[in-house]
Amino acid sequence: MDFLKELFAAKALTFEELKKAVEENGKMKVVNLKDGGYVDKDKYTAKEAEATALKDQVTAANKQIDDFKKLDVEGIKAAADKYKADYEAAQAKYQEDLKKMQFDFALDKALGGAKAKNSKAVRALLDVDKLKLDGETLLGLKEQLEAVKTEAPYLFEETTDAGTDPATGVKIVTGKTSTTTTNNPWDPKTYNMTEQVKIWKESPDKARALAAQHGVKL
Secondary structure, three states: OHHHHHHHOOOOOOHHHHHHHHHHHOOOOOOOHHHOOOOOHHHHHHHHHHHHHHHHHHHHHHHHHHHHHHOOHHHHHHHHHHHHHHHHHHHHHHHHHHHHHHHHHHHHHHHHHOOEOOHHHHHHOOOHHHOEEEOOEEEOHHHHHHHHHHHOHHHEOOEEEEEEOOOOOOEEEEEOOOOOOOOOOOOHHHOOHHHHHHHHHHOHHHHHHHHHOOOOOO
16 A cells, blocks of 8 residues: 555545546556456456467467468379379289299199109190189199190100099109100200201291200290
8 A cells, every 4th residue: 555655645635636646646547446447467467378378379270271281282192092003013913923923833743743854845835824723723734735745745754544633633643764765856965957957847846845855945
């Protein structure tokens, strides 16, 4: 209440004198609390802090909106689509490579069971595109192998029938190496260019198979 002493000093004042003293003082303002003309300092500070917090939230929200506007949404979508496409392509290639590996393994196994002297040479005479792997069985191989054995028996060991392999459909044979020999004109020991030309004219497939036995590719 000391601030009132400056107004009253050491004497009593009339209303007019008090009004004049307040106006001249300039440091205080007389208000009617009933009319809400005065706000408690603590309440004012709290309201001021609340207003500052709201302002900060609005500023942060506006910044986030601006950041979203800067995002390359189409670019992100395109990158995601490319990643998906690359992944699917890689998966497809893996499955294709796996099937080829399984096919080659089954074919090599079947040719070994058929007592082929040179699997690579026999394979050159097969139409592998017409073969289909079903589980562990190569469909269509039995017929093709029988045809190759008839056309080029020299590519197989002479064998005796011991049943049929249920997995490949090819006859199981016991090893009995043929005692008859056929001169191979691509063999360095029996090299003969005239015979090579003759065999090529009669059967290019036979010529390729014979040449393959000695590492020659026709």
